[in-house]
Amino acid sequence: MSKSKQTSLLVHGYEVVIGFETHAQLSTQSKIFSRASVAFGAEPNTQACAVDMALPGTLPVMNKGAVERAIQFGLAVGSHVAERSIFARKNYFYPDLPKGYQISQFEIPVVQGGEVSFFLGDEKKTVRLVRAHLEEDAGKSLHEDFHGQSGIDLNRAGTPLLEIVTEPDIRSSAEAVAYAKELHKIVTWIGICDGNMQEGSFRCDANVSVRKPGAPLGTRREIKNLNSFKFMQQAIDFEVRWQIEQIEDGYEIEQATVLFDPDTGETRAMRTKEDAADYRYFPDPDLPPLVIGRDWVEQVRADMPELPRDLERLYVEEYSLTPYMASQVVSTYAKALFFNSAVIQNGDTDAISAAQLDDPEFYKPFARRVAVWISGEISRVMNEEGGPDWQFWIDPVTLARIALREQEGVISGKAAKEIFDYIWKKGRDEKANAPPDLVDSLIESKNLKQIDNADELRSIVAEVISKNSDSVSQYKSGKEKAFNSLVGQIMKMTKGKANPTQVNSVLKEMLSL
Ligand code: ADP
Ligand code: MG
Numbered sequence: 001m002s003k004s005k006q007t008s009l010l011v012h013g014y015e016v017v018i019g020f021e022t023h024a025q026l027s028t029q030s031k032i033f034s035r036a037s038v039a040f041g042a043e044p045n046t047q048a049c050a051v052d053m054a055l056p057g058t059l060p061v062m063n064k065g066a067v068e069r070a071i072q073f074g075l076a077v078g079s080h081v082a083e084r085s086i087f088a089r090k091n092y093f094y095p096d097l098p099k100g101y102q103i104s105q106f107e108i109p110v111v112q113g114g115e116v117s118f119f120l121g122d123e124k125k126t127v128r129l130v131r132a133h134l135e136e137d138a139g140k141s142l143h144e145d146f147h148g149q150s151g152i153d154l155n156r157a158g159t160p161l162l163e164i165v166t167e168p169d170i171r172s173s174a175e176a177v178a179y180a181k182e183l184h185k186i187v188t189w190i191g192i193c194d195g196n197m198q199e200g201s202f203r204c205d206a207n208v209s210v211r212k213p214g215a216p217l218g219t220r221r222e223i224k225n226l227n228s229f230k231f232m233q234q235a236i237d238f239e240v241r242w243q244i245e246q247i248e249d250g251y252e253i254e255q256a257t258v259l260f261d262p263d264t265g266e267t268r269a270m271r272t273k274e275d276a277a278d279y280r281y282f283p284d285p286d287l288p289p290l291v292i293g294r295d296w297v298e299q300v301r302a303d304m305p306e307l308p309r310d311l312e313r314l315y316v317e318e319y320s321l322t323p324y325m326a327s328q329v330v331s332t333y334a335k336a337l338f339f340n341s342a343v344i345q346n347g348d349t350d351a352i353s354a355a356q357l358d359d360p361e362f363y364k365p366f367a368r369r370v371a372v373w374i375s376g377e378i379s380r381v382m383n384e385e386g387g388p389d390w391q392f393w394i395d396p397v398t399l400a401r402i403a404l405r406e407q408e409g410v411i412s413g414k415a416a417k418e419i420f421d422y423i424w425k426k427g428r429d430e431k432a433n434a435p436p437d438l439v440d441s442l443i444e445s446k447n448l449k450q451i452d453n454a455d456e457l458r459s460i461v462a463e464v465i466s467k468n469s470d471s472v473s474q475y476k477s478g479k480e481k482a483f484n485s486l487v488g489q490i491m492k493m494t495k496g497k498a499n500p501t502q503v504n505s506v507l508k509e510m511l512s513l
Contacts, residue, residue, distance in 0.1 A: 009171050014210040014244050017217060018170035018236065020127075022183060024162045024193040025137070025201040026069045032136050032160035033060030033103065033287075040199050044142065048154035052139075054098035059286050066160040067290065069192035070110045070134055071300045073162060076190050076307055077129060079114030081297050087134075087287040090279045096139035096152055104163075106281040109133035110290060116166075117309070118182035119327045120175055127179050128167040134290075135161050162192070168207065168217065173236035177229050180204050189308055189333050197227045204232060208239045210247070218243075219253040223260055223267055235260035239267045311336055319343070319367035328375035334382070334390075339374050341396035342403070343367045351401040369403045377420055392431045393424040401439040409499050415448035450499045454506070457498060461506050464489045475511060483507070 009016065031038055034051035051058045074081040088106035111132035118125060137159035142151040164183065170176050184202055188195040195202050204226045209218035223239060226232040238260075243253055258267040312326040321329065329339045343366070345352055356362045378399070382390060399420075406416040419442050423434050443449055451457050464486060465472055471489075474482035490503050 010213065011210070011240055012244055012248075013212065014240075014247075015213050016172055016236075016240050017168050017209045017211060017220075018172075018176050019168035019207040019220075020164075020166045020170065020176065020179060020183075021205040021207070021222075022164045022180070023137075023203050023205075024073075024164060024183075024187050026066050026160040026162055026192055027194055028063055028065040028069070028160055030063060030065075031158035032063050032066045032134065034158050036158065038159050040196075042155055044151065044153035044155060046155065048139075048157055052154050052157040054100075060103060060284075062287065062290065063160060066134060067110070067292065068300055069160075070132065070162055071292065071297055072190050072192050072304060073132055073164070073187065074111040074114065075297070075301050075304060076186050077114035077116055079129065079132065080112045081292060082108060082110050082112055082290075083292055083294070084108070085110040085133075085290045085292075087284045087290065088281045089284050090135075090281055092279060094138065095150075096141050096154070096157070098139075098152075098154070098157075102136060102138060103284055103287070104135035104281075105133035106276075110292070111162075116179060116182050116186065118178050119324055120178045122324045124323065125175060125178070127169045127175075130165045130167055132162050132164040135163055137161050168209075168220075173233045173240070176206055176236055177233050180226075180229060180232060185308065185332065190304060200225075200227060203227050206232065206236055206239075208236055208243070209253070210240060210243045219255050221253065221256045221258050221267075221269075223258050224270065226260065231260055231262055234262075234265055235267055238265055242267065308336070315339075315367075315371075319371070320364050321368060321371050325368070325371050325375065328379070329371050331379075332382075335374050335378065338378065338396050338399075339367075339370060342370045342374075342400045345397060345400065351397055351404050366403065366407055369407055370400065373399055373403060373420075377417070381424055392433060393427045394420065395427075395433045397436070398423060398434045398439060401436075405439060405443065409450060409452065409502075411443055411448050412450055412496060412499070414496060415443070415446075415450075418446070418448065419443070448497070450497050451494055452499065452502075454502075457494075457502060457506055458510070460493050460498070461490060461503070461510050464493065465510060472511065483511075 025038075026032075028038065030036060031052065034049050036049040036052055037047050039047065051060060071081050073079075085105055086108045087103055089101040090104045090106070091101040093100060109131040111129075113131070114129040116127050116129065137156050139152055139154040139157040142153050166179070170179055184195050184197075187193040187202070193201055197203070206223045206226060207220045208223060209220040211218040221239060221243070223235050226235055239258070246253060254272060256269045256272050259270050260267050308330045311330045312323065315321045315326040315329060316323055328335075330336045343363070344357070352363075352366070356366075378394075381393060402416050402419055402423075405411045406413060411419070419439060422442060423438060427433060451460075468486060468489060471482040471485050475486070486507060487500070487503055490498060490507065491500070
């Protein structure tokens, strides 16, 4: 998105204000306070133990794996991991909550502060986090197949959740989607959540309000359970339009919880929103304070994979990628891995020599070239055809070879693209990576080698000059366009195999004779 678009985010003179609450289901084997399994899709009530069913006399026992994942998240987004946090009971009645309360964290959450940054177009945006707290999920009401009655499935009860809450820093539906995608990337990257939105492992609530610029915050409505990025955008756009219409028509917005209906594309009020006071939060007497020693935090830190933001910084420093380019390369774990293997190789079949890898004059532009391939063609084929077999399409060393021949001037960008397309389609169809010599043999067999022989090029340029005396005299009388038309003629005669930079300089030189 261009700068000008970013600075005019107002919708009909109103500023949009959004804060997110995201529930990430933590990827533990068992529940947060019991030993029952959290596997998705089992027969109703086969994965609910006495604790999950709230039988009298049962007691919750904290799952260490859930806490560890909360710590990982805190470290990944630069939060403070609290040394002592408290579990609280959030009291409400609902058939899928047999205890009559949800165990959550209220006043003192485990993860405090932090931020999530991302690019929207080429502009960087930072959203501050308020907190992330541990809590248990509720069960589910089932309304089908019960002869007109409803049933309760407690398999989901007690599933560990991390609820991640932002400040109201988001200013448009596009920013909201970009934030949610970035958060999704972080939790899946560090492996604390499988990110499956369809199964509800990553669901977002968007709190939306509008105001005149400079006015105090407007009243918000909370759109619940957005489980696709597409619906997220549609729901927020609809909600913003609806709120502005209400205000313009003289109504006041009433705080409410709303649901998005994908069939109508509209949001609809579900209930007027409770305030925190309605839940009668109090510390859960069954659970002691959660104490996290500094040594545990450091141990978790040591075991974490390299984080996206650290890789971005590294790529900017090492290879002089622009911050935007670096963010593109690191936009998924798979792409970052691909970039890394293409640029830093250490096997027998390497395209790049050790000497080249030691020479910044070589490896910086080379890495930038590979980054362009990854943010362009590689992303395109991943998005369009992204399937389980993508690793066969094209391997990092083969891409490195293509980029290398391009950098050496052996082939043009257009020829490189032709080779790329040929190889990834072949890899897709045959489910096998390209043999090491394929790039060079394609350059030969498809006759894609650029003309690098200066004498050959000179004779072609001379011929074009003699056949196009009109263009030549126009150029000499100051018409720049005539020059381009001569370049076009030369490219045509060489079937696009002349190096454009070389053509330019040879033509200039020969025209000035
Ligand atoms: P609650 O306790 O009702 O969940 P919070 O104060 O925790 O309310 O806020 C929930 C979310 O709503 C946060 O992400 C916050 O940034 C966001 N939020 C708060 N006020 C507004 C507002 N006026 N407009 C948009 N979002 C808001
Ligand atoms: Mg809240």
